[in-house]
Amino acid sequence: MKSLSKLIVPVIAVIFGLLFGAVFMVIIGKDPILAYQVLWNSSFGSMRGFFTTLVNTTPLIFTGLAVAFAFRTGLFNIGGDGQFLVAYTATAWIGFIIQLPWFIHIPLALLAGILAGGVWGGFAGYLKAKLGVHEVITSIMMNYISLYLTSFLIGGPLMKPGPIPATPRIFASARLWRIPGSRLNLGFLLALLAALLIYYLLWKTTIGYEVRAVGLNPKGAENGGINIARNMVLAMFISGALAGLAGSVQVMGLQHRAYQPFGLIGLGFTGIAVALLGKNHPAGIILAAFLFGILSRGANEMQSMAGVPKDLIEIIQAIIIFFMAAEYVFTLILRKKKKKKGVVANVE
Amino acid sequence: MQKKEMLAVEMINISKEFPGVLANDSVNFSLAQGEIHALLGENGAGKTTLMKCLYGLYHPDAGEIYIKGKRFNVTSPNIAIENGIGMVHQHFMLIPPFTVAENIVLGREPRKNGMLDQNKAILEVEELSHKYGLNVEPRAKVQDITVSMQQRVEILKTLYRGADILILDEPTAVLTPQEVKELINIMKNLTSQGKSIIFITHKLKEVKAISDRVTVIRRGKVIDTVETAGATEAGLAKMMVGREVVLQVEKGQAAPGEIILEVESLKAKDERGLPALTGTSFQVRRGEILGIAGVDGNGQSELAETLIGLKRPTGGKIVFNGQDIANFSTREIIEAGVSFIPEDRQKRGLVLDFTLYENLIMGQHYRPPYASGININYRRVKKEVQRLIKEFDVRTPGEDILARALSGGNQQKVILAREFDREHDLLVAVQPTSGVDVGAIEFIHNRIIEQRDNGKAVVLISLELDEILSLSDRIAVIYEGEIVAIMDSEEANEDKLGLLMAGAGNRKEMGGGVE
Numbered sequence: 001m002k003s004l005s006k007l008i009v010p011v012i013a014v015i016f017g018l019l020f021g022a023v024f025m026v027i028i029g030k031d032p033i034l035a036y037q038v039l040w041n042s043s044f045g046s047m048r049g050f051f052t053t054l055v056n057t058t059p060l061i062f063t064g065l066a067v068a069f070a071f072r073t074g075l076f077n078i079g080g081d082g083q084f085l086v087a088y089t090a091t092a093w094i095g096f097i098i099q100l101p102w103f104i105h106i107p108l109a110l111l112a113g114i115l116a117g118g119v120w121g122g123f124a125g126y127l128k129a130k131l132g133v134h135e136v137i138t139s140i141m142m143n144y145i146s147l148y149l150t151s152f153l154i155g156g157p158l159m160k161p162g163p164i165p166a167t168p169r170i171f172a173s174a175r176l177w178r179i180p181g182s183r184l185n186l187g188f189l190l191a192l193l194a195a196l197l198i199y200y201l202l203w204k205t206t207i208g209y210e211v212r213a214v215g216l217n218p219k220g221a222e223n224g225g226i227n228i229a230r231n232m233v234l235a236m237f238i239s240g241a242l243a244g245l246a247g248s249v250q251v252m253g254l255q256h257r258a259y260q261p262f263g264l265i266g267l268g269f270t271g272i273a274v275a276l277l278g279k280n281h282p283a284g285i286i287l288a289a290f291l292f293g294i295l296s297r298g299a300n301e302m303q304s305m306a307g308v309p310k311d312l313i314e315i316i317q318a319i320i321i322f323f324m325a326a327e328y329v330f331t332l333i334l335r336k337k338k339k340k341k342g343v344v345a346n347v348e
Numbered sequence: 349m350q351k352k353e354m355l356a357v358e359m360i361n362i363s364k365e366f367p368g369v370l371a372n373d374s375v376n377f378s379l380a381q382g383e384i385h386a387l388l389g390e391n392g393a394g395k396t397t398l399m400k401c402l403y404g405l406y407h408p409d410a411g412e413i414y415i416k417g418k419r420f421n422v423t424s425p426n427i428a429i430e431n432g433i434g435m436v437h438q439h440f441m442l443i444p445p446f447t448v449a450e451n452i453v454l455g456r457e458p459r460k461n462g463m464l465d466q467n468k469a470i471l472e473v474e475e476l477s478h479k480y481g482l483n484v485e486p487r488a489k490v491q492d493i494t495v496s497m498q499q500r501v502e503i504l505k506t507l508y509r510g511a512d513i514l515i516l517d518e519p520t521a522v523l524t525p526q527e528v529k530e531l532i533n534i535m536k537n538l539t540s541q542g543k544s545i546i547f548i549t550h551k552l553k554e555v556k557a558i559s560d561r562v563t564v565i566r567r568g569k570v571i572d573t574v575e576t577a578g579a580t581e582a583g584l585a586k587m588m589v590g591r592e593v594v595l596q597v598e599k600g601q602a603a604p605g606e607i608i609l610e611v612e613s614l615k616a617k618d619e620r621g622l623p624a625l626t627g628t629s630f631q632v633r634r635g636e637i638l639g640i641a642g643v644d645g646n647g648q649s650e651l652a653e654t655l656i657g658l659k660r661p662t663g664g665k666i667v668f669n670g671q672d673i674a675n676f677s678t679r680e681i682i683e684a685g686v687s688f689i690p691e692d693r694q695k696r697g698l699v700l701d702f703t704l705y706e707n708l709i710m711g712q713h714y715r716p717p718y719a720s721g722i723n724i725n726y727r728r729v730k731k732e733v734q735r736l737i738k739e740f741d742v743r744t745p746g747e748d749i750l751a752r753a754l755s756g757g758n759q760q761k762v763i764l765a766r767e768f769d770r771e772h773d774l775l776v777a778v779q780p781t782s783g784v785d786v787g788a789i790e791f792i793h794n795r796i797i798e799q800r801d802n803g804k805a806v807v808l809i810s811l812e813l814d815e816i817l818s819l820s821d822r823i824a825v826i827y828e829g830e831i832v833a834i835m836d837s838e839e840a841n842e843d844k845l846g847l848l849m850a851g852a853g854n855r856k857e858m859g860g861g862v863e
Contacts, residue, residue, distance in 0.1 A: 223688070
């Protein structure tokens with residue numbers, strides 16, 4: 001019952017998002033029913049479509065977890081894109097620089113991503129803890145440092161000579177196993193595993209206990225002997241590492257090399273939306289990432305088959321986020337309704 | 349209708365609801381012309397809410413308000429002020445850089461050529477202050493005067509606006525015992541000149557000392573209105589709490605052992621970076637309670653925070669069990685064996701959005717039996733916690749509800765349970781009973797004495813002199829960041845402590861002050 005009521009707001013938000021999307025379609029003279037049919041079929045009409053949706057879902061689980069974990073500590077990690085890119089590059093480098101048995105190579109390449117993303121995020125946490133610089137500012141700035149640094153590395157020292165600005169392909173020993181004939185790879189399982197691990201970390205360990213205490217009431221945590229600064233750095237490290245894993249998996253499962261970035265790809269930002277919709281809970285994040293995966297999978301087909309511009313998907317996403325952000329209004333309305341029923345708590 | 353004309357204020361069936369809380373439930377209240385009427389109740393009982401309805405700061409959901417027999421819809425403080433109601437809030441509403449006179453005339457300034465007529469303002473204020481015997485220095489800036497004078501300024505402000513019905517919200521909370529006596533004289537003087545006063549308080553003693561009648565509120569409802577002369581403190585306490593309460597703390601003789609804590613010329617700064625502790629020294633032994641008395645803001649918070657490692661001292665030593673812990677982290681100090689009841693239980697003492705079991709392991713959460721490695725054994729935690737909840741009589745439906753949902757007294761019991769259960773030799777308790785109901789006060793006091801009897805050293809920092817006097821074995825007085833006197837509690841009394849708390853008679857107040 002308790003966990004069910006938590007679902008109300010996200011479900012309403014999604015329904016409203018789709019309804020508003022339909023209204024927009026009607027306004028521009030398109031058929032919303034056809035469009036949503038196409039959207040549905042793109043993910044659930046075929047095995048291949050479904051797999052592609054899962055491929056789209058994978059990085060969003062990671063970046064959604066990244067945002068959520070920081071958020072549980074009371075920090076806002078906006079630097080997911082930057083952390084993604086440094087990890088993406090580091091993993092590609094480990095992947096092509098040396099050939100190793102897969103059972104060493106794969107963990108090593110993942111570790112490279114974890115460390116790169118973790119350090120990138122942890123540094124913003126360090127600046128916050130030691131100097132009080134707000135993590136939103138630093139993590140945004142570090143997005144750009146990361147973008148130009150990795151762009152330089154991939155287009156320069158790490159580039160494979162040729163027409164495409166990208167690193168050499170990684171060795172097969174560093175590639176994640178794929179379902180034959182599809183792009184769906186072990187990365188998806190890793191994402192689910194990460195969600196499980198984060199759940200465990202948050203609610204079964206001292207690390208999660210301290211991180212959540214700091215997030216809910218830093219003064220109370222301090223009074224209990226918890227070191228706030230240390231936990232901020234740690235939380236941002238873990239957050240960065242999660243965003244970094246999205247980058248590692250992108251290389252190891254999907255692209256098998258790192259392409260020079262020309263801008264921030266936005267997975268980190270979408271992660272914010274995923275975390276918000278998933279209410280910062282690992283299970284919610286998996287569902288939210290899946291929904292966003294469906295939307296991004298169907299966008300192109302909606303455009304080609306129903307004539308609905310694919311930007312509309314972004315409008316729907318924006319509306320969902322809008323309603324999630326307006327959650328407070330919902331709870332207020334719900335509370336007022338309850339009050340009318342005459343539920344009165346005790347004084348004080 | 350005849351009757352209403354004789355009453356200064358009559359409030360009938362006032363109800364006011366906040367989300368989830370019915371703060372006033374069909375409350376009836378009346379104030380006779382020229383009386384001092386105490387409004388008595390525990391924190392959160394709804395006293396201030398009722399008065400804010402009268403003053404126009406809140407709008408009651410239901411009910412009628414009559415002022416001097418006429419019905420009013422008090423929709424803003426302006427209406428209340430126009431009809432002769434003045435309110436002195438618990439937290440003063442003065443402008444510190446302005447002079448006393450400027451603060452008093454604010455909003456009704458005497459003007460000359462469109463400008464404030466300073467001389468006339470000062471003259472008027474002096475006249476008013478003589479008339480009612482409220483001693484103030486009109487030219488002094490509010491930031492330079494004492495709290496008790498600020499309070500007089502607040503009262504004068506309402507009188508200047510023509511108030512003849514005064515609401516004083518917990519006016520004695522910030523005063524020394526001598527200042528309280530002075531305030532009582534002022535209040536009596538005011539009523540002899542035809543003013544009527546509503547006096548909000550939760551202190552029984554003051555009700556007895558000042559008021560003509562008393563209305564007791566409990567959980568938003570009026571329990572009764574009685575003549576003070578015919579009421580006893582115990583009877584009022586029972587009405588306030590809803591059951592029999594033992595007001596007197598019973599404790600045996602202390603058996604002090606060896607010195608556990610030795611604080612040597614400790615120095616620390618406050619949040620603004622100004623010196624708050626200027627060389628504090630004292631010792632505490634096993635098996636004794638050292639009470640630290642003082643007026644709020646004389647370094648008590650800083651002393652507590654340095655003792656538990658939340659604040660770094662800028663000088664001096666804290667020798668605990670033979671080692672200097674002045675630069676230890678909070679965790680190291682907890683591990684060394686210090687337990688702590690903080691002043692602000694909601695901000696410092698608890699994580700309100702944590703469950704009870706999460707709160708109850710705070711500080712021990714990383715150690716056995718609760719944790720092994722990084723894993724917390726929540727099954728074990730819950731089992732231990734159920735024991736603590738029972739032992740400390742925490743009234744809760746279960747261990748997995750949020751701390752936020754408990755009442756103040758029960759929240760404090762959660763902290764007590766946590767701090768008393770862990771290994772410790774020293775307990776530092778700051779304001780352990782502030783804002784908790786009388787029943788819980790009794791419980792907490794007894795538990796603190798039990799600590800002493802079990803051979804713990806206790807440092808009790810409190811603004812409530814009664815608490816200090818009834819619990820302590822020795823009493824230290826803190827004034828401007830220094831311990832100015834230490835005495836056995838047998839030698840102490842309210843007057844003696846009051847003088848010391850005010851700076852031992854050589855206070856730097858301009859005008860007014862102690863007689």
